[in-house]
Amino acid sequence: MQILRLREILKEKNMTGKKLAELVNVTEASITNLTKGDSLPRKELLLSIAKTLDVDVRDLFIPTKKKLSEKIFVQREDGTYKNIGEIIVDDPDNV
Structure with a gap:
């Protein structure tokens, strides 16, 4: 189930999953799994992604x-x- 807007935010920020992976020190496969909704990030990674993308951590989630x-x-x-x-x-x- 997709709960993160990571793919959309990466597009808005004109950043690739590969670049984000480098910046937050995870594998490209990890970012791919997050963007596809196949896995969920640890809270530390979630905070690191939000900081790297310069967004509020709440903005990473699809609104409920x-x-x-x-x-x-x-x-x-x-x-x-x-x-x-x-x-x-x-x-x-x-x-």
């Missing part, structure tokens, strides 16, 4: 809850609105 986002706007003096960000909340209907 849906998130809803609401855009936040402020009204300017001229009456127009400017998007200043968004707020993310848990989906109350998600089971």
